Amino acid sequence: MASAFDFPGGIYPPERKQRSNQSALIEAPLPSRVTLPLQQHSGQPARPCVSAGDAVNVGSVIAKREGMISSALHASISGTVSEVSATQITIQGDGQDTWQRLPSLDWRVADTAAVLERLNESGIVGLGGAGFPTHIKARVVEQHAIHTLVINAAECEPYITVDDLTLRHSANEVLEGAQIIAKLCGVQQIVIGIEDNKPEAITALQHALPDSQPVPVELSVISTRYPSGGERQLIKKLLDINVPSGELPADVGVLCHNPGTLLAILHAVRDGQPLVSRIVTLTGESINQPGNRWVRLGTSVRELLEQAGLNIAELHQVIQGGPMMGTPLPTLDTPVTKLTNCLIAATREEFPPAPAESPCIRCGECESVCPVALLPQQLHWYARAQEDTKLERYHLFDCIECGACSYVCPSHIPLVVDYREAKSRIRLQRIEAAKAEHAKHRFEHRQARLAREEAEKQARRQARQAQQRRPANIAAPSSEKVDLRGLRIAHAAAKASVKKAEKTLARVAQEDPKQSLDDLEMQLATAQENLKAAELQLAQAREQHSSEESP
Amino acid sequence: MSMMHASTVKDAAATSLPPTANLMRWVMAATLPGIATMSYFFGLGVISNVVLAAAFGIALEAAVLRLRMRPIRIALNDSSALLTGVLLGASLPPASPWWLIGVGMVAAIVVAKQLYGGLGHNPFNPAMVGYALLLVSFPTYMTLWAPPQELLPNGLWAQIAGTLPTAQLDSLSGATPLDAFKHKGEAVLASEFWATNPLPDGTLNAWRWVALAWLAGGVVLLAKRIISWHIPITMLGSLLLLTTLFHLSDPSHFASPLFHLLTGATLFGAFFIATDPVSAATSRRGKLIYGAGIGALVVIIRTFGGYPDAVAFAVLLMNLCVPLLDLYSVPRTTGQPKAAPGTPREPGERP
Numbered sequence: 001m002a003s004a005f006d007f008p009g010g011i012y013p014p015e016r017k018q019r020s021n022q023s024a025l026i027e028a029p030l031p032s033r034v035t036l037p038l039q040q041h042s043g044q045p046a047r048p049c050v051s052a053g054d055a056v057n058v059g060s061v062i063a064k065r066e067g068m069i070s071s072a073l074h075a076s077i078s079g080t081v082s083e084v085s086a087t088q089i090t091i092q093g094d095g096q097d098t099w100q101r102l103p104s105l106d107w108r109v110a111d112t113a114a115v116l117e118r119l120n121e122s123g124i125v126g127l128g129g130a131g132f133p134t135h136i137k138a139r140v141v142e143q144h145a146i147h148t149l150v151i152n153a154a155e156c157e158p159y160i161t162v163d164d165l166t167l168r169h170s171a172n173e174v175l176e177g178a179q180i181i182a183k184l185c186g187v188q189q190i191v192i193g194i195e196d197n198k199p200e201a202i203t204a205l206q207h208a209l210p211d212s213q214p215v216p217v218e219l220s221v222i223s224t225r226y227p228s229g230g231e232r233q234l235i236k237k238l239l240d241i242n243v244p245s246g247e248l249p250a251d252v253g254v255l256c257h258n259p260g261t262l263l264a265i266l267h268a269v270r271d272g273q274p275l276v277s278r279i280v281t282l283t284g285e286s287i288n289q290p291g292n293r294w295v296r297l298g299t300s301v302r303e304l305l306e307q308a309g310l311n312i313a314e315l316h317q318v319i320q321g322g323p324m325m326g327t328p329l330p331t332l333d334t335p336v337t338k339l340t341n342c343l344i345a346a347t348r349e350e351f352p353p354a355p356a357e358s359p360c361i362r363c364g365e366c367e368s369v370c371p372v373a374l375l376p377q378q379l380h381w382y383a384r385a386q387e388d389t390k391l392e393r394y395h396l397f398d399c400i401e402c403g404a405c406s407y408v409c410p411s412h413i414p415l416v417v418d419y420r421e422a423k424s425r426i427r428l429q430r431i432e433a434a435k436a437e438h439a440k441h442r443f444e445h446r447q448a449r450l451a452r453e454e455a456e457k458q459a460r461r462q463a464r465q466a467q468q469r470r471p472a473n474i475a476a477p478s479s480e481k482v483d484l485r486g487l488r489i490a491h492a493a494a495k496a497s498v499k500k501a502e503k504t505l506a507r508v509a510q511e512d513p514k515q516s517l518d519d520l521e522m523q524l525a526t527a528q529e530n531l532k533a534a535e536l537q538l539a540q541a542r543e544q545h546s547s548e549e550s551p
Numbered sequence: 552m553s554m555m556h557a558s559t560v561k562d563a564a565a566t567s568l569p570p571t572a573n574l575m576r577w578v579m580a581a582t583l584p585g586i587a588t589m590s591y592f593f594g595l596g597v598i599s600n601v602v603l604a605a606a607f608g609i610a611l612e613a614a615v616l617r618l619r620m621r622p623i624r625i626a627l628n629d630s631s632a633l634l635t636g637v638l639l640g641a642s643l644p645p646a647s648p649w650w651l652i653g654v655g656m657v658a659a660i661v662v663a664k665q666l667y668g669g670l671g672h673n674p675f676n677p678a679m680v681g682y683a684l685l686l687v688s689f690p691t692y693m694t695l696w697a698p699p700q701e702l703l704p705n706g707l708w709a710q711i712a713g714t715l716p717t718a719q720l721d722s723l724s725g726a727t728p729l730d731a732f733k734h735k736g737e738a739v740l741a742s743e744f745w746a747t748n749p750l751p752d753g754t755l756n757a758w759r760w761v762a763l764a765w766l767a768g769g770v771v772l773l774a775k776r777i778i779s780w781h782i783p784i785t786m787l788g789s790l791l792l793l794t795t796l797f798h799l800s801d802p803s804h805f806a807s808p809l810f811h812l813l814t815g816a817t818l819f820g821a822f823f824i825a826t827d828p829v830s831a832a833t834s835r836r837g838k839l840i841y842g843a844g845i846g847a848l849v850v851i852i853r854t855f856g857g858y859p860d861a862v863a864f865a866v867l868l869m870n871l872c873v874p875l876l877d878l879y880s881v882p883r884t885t886g887q888p889k890a891a892p893g894t895p896r897e898p899g900e901r902p
Binding site: 244359361362375398409 | 559569570572669670828877883
């Protein structure tokens with residue numbers, strides 16, 4: 001199948017991959033000291049389970065998963081834990097490189113739960129850049145039937161050659177890793193999407209394809225165009241499926257994985273080796289031995305670049321990630337994490353500072369390159385004016401922040417920066433609004449609880465009075481006319497609102513298990529309190545009513 | 552955060568749009584064939600128009616920026632005021648008096664552009680605002696289109712200085728082909744009209760050459776991707792379609808499509824005026840409607856309206872429609888649901 005389906009827009013920036021894909025993949029020297037941040041993944045940071053002075057081996061768990069979306073962390077060198085802070089763990093190496101592996105697991109026969117648990121305890125996260133914990137991603141089958149696994153080897157950003165080198169060296173293993181996920185999620189086909197600027201990786205894959213069993217694998221070579229490696233763009237291009245706005249690929253039955261992640265999965269399952277190292281592209285004009293390295297997590301960026309021949313005099317900035325979506329590092333004394341796929345040590349000439357911004361002349365060049373068919377020129381206008389309703393109407397949140405619009409803008413407007421600011425501002429407002437709503441619901445709950453308590457008190461008092469009255473056998477003076485009909489209606493309404501709250505809670509919990517449900521639970525509790533109070537009042541009124549009629 | 556920019560990388564595979572200031576300069580460069588051809592046929596008065604208008608443009612822009620307390624050098628550097636001057640200068644009758652050009656440029660730069668907030672904020676095409684104002688206010692001068700003549704006509708300086716007596720103006724003026732055809736009278740058939748040789752020698756020919764020179768400039772802009780094809784093609788398309796229909800229905804009273812295409816400001820307007828991105832519809836779909844609208848309005852005004860040419864009014868009228876076009880021409884964002892046919896939309900709910 002040729003890649004016949006296209007996403008709109010796209011750009012052709014200079015690739016500059018030659019610089020790092022010419023030399024073979026090698027191991028970086030063992031660092032003498034590593035610093036491991038507790039947050040190397042999306043979700044909550046891990047919780048340390050070692051303390052300073054503890055001896056660790058490579059692969060020892062040093063921090064455990066905390067909460068639903070989180071991932072475990074392992075020592076990447078053997079030695080002694082020298083410091084445990086609120087954000088990171090530092091290990092002083094002993095130079096021995098003693099390993100501690102988990103037992104090997106045969107994924108062909110092992111049961112799903114065991115493999116899932118292995119992914120969980122191995123701390124595997126998506127190595128493409130987002131860092132989503134892989135075991136959580138694999139559990140999506142509990143909600144969605146997955147038919148296709150896409151191996152995202154497009155690697156469309158300039159400079160980065162991690163996937164290219166991974167596939168050249170370990171095509172067989174990557175495919176086996178894919179088979180593990182395929183078995184885990186019950187997919188029917190595996191599709192590899194790779195840009196045609198990686199001929200050697202493509203050849204390696206073609207050689208490896210016949211051995212890949214049992215799920216059929218299809219290799220789809222697509223033309224080079226940024227951002228074809230965007231998850232949604234690739235799915236559109238390979239399968240002609242549009243992932244609806246606000247939903248995930250899993251909602252349309254597709255799962256996307258990066259070759260590096262699949263390799264890590266195989267290492268975890270087959271070799272019992274947790275995620276302690278990854279491949280990093282070292283490139284840029286300021287280093288003289290560019291290439292890809294297996295790097296232990298926590299290695300200092302400065303150390304790594306110096307080993308690659310860093311020319312500090314020429315260095316202008318180091319960019320983590322690609323030049324389109326990456327970020328400049330504020331300091332070189334920062335560790336390589338699970339998310340570091342590329343380090344570009346750039347000279348000033350390599351990425352000249354952008355010329356001064358001039359006004360938008362609405363030329364529409366940004367529109368013609370936008371891969372999600374937005375109108376970036378209009379978004380720009382509304383973002384600067386902080387017109388948030390307009391921004392949402394023009395689908396700001398569908399922006400994938402690929403930077404194609406900024407790249408072509410003849411007025412040098414940093415469009416993506418504007419969009420990110422607008423997005424975070426709107427998100428903040430939403431959180432504030434949710435908080436206010438939650439506070440309101442809490443107040444309502446308190447009111448309902450007080451009302452219910454009051455009704456109970458009333459009921460008790462009435463019961464007491466009735467007991468006292470019975471011997472005297474005097475008809476109770478009907479102090480007020482009882483509105484039985486009104487109470488009955490109120491009771492029915494309270495019952496309905498409990499049902500409604502229950503239904504909403506169930507629906508939301510099923511749709512999105514990750515979402516926080518406290519607010520909905522609170523609303524349900526409020527409704528239940530109201531119902532109880534209504535029941536009590538009704539019962540009381542009925543009794544009063546009957547006692548009035550009977551004598 | 553994008554570290555790369557198309558204008559600063561030298562090893563990009565595809566050609567990219569030049570920076571905004573260079574865009575303006577490219578457009579100016581593309582007006583050269585048109586201006587040169589016009590001067591060849593209508594004399595140096597064309598050049599004096601352009602130079603004067605450009606000078607007024609820069610001076611007025613600088614003055615207003617100073618009043619608005621904005622950095623002058625940066626804004627002048629984008630050459631947009633210069634371009635407005637060149638475009639207005641090229642649309643005026645050759646050797647227009649300096650004060651006429653000055654009034655036009657005040658309307659263009661001060662009123663239509665800077666009072667709305669400067670480059671990027673003007674809802675109307677500045678050059679056409681200036682032109683329309685002059686056409687309405689000073690019809691005598693604006694219809695004073697001399698017949699083709701030598702490069703340095705008699706009384707050129709007096710004309711530019713505005714010292715020529717009004718009585719003498721009429722003797723200089725000749726009709727443009729559009730003007731002549733418009734006033735031929737109901738009773739006269741087109742074939743009879745042309746048989747009388749209504750225009751001074753070489754007029755029609757001169758206009759055709761000028762139009763072709765504008766076309767050449769426009770093709771350069773298209774080839775360099777300075778302008779997109781959407782507006783010029785749809786504008787010319789709708790113009791040709793409508794004039795063809797009219798012409799076929801009654802060839803003796805409606806001019807031929809080719810006549811409409813090659814006389815007046817049709818080609819100049821299609822490539823240099825209607826394509827001003829600031830005041831045009833912004834989405835590609837919107838541009839198609841915008842261009843077609845201009846083409847249709849040009850035909851309608853030329854045929855049924857009071858003015859022989861209509862590009863300025865057509866562009867301004869479509870500028871007026873841009874907010875509406877922008878609202879209703881938003882493309883469907885990837886991943887957003889297709890609007891089910893027949894679903895009632897609340898007014899103004901789109902997009």
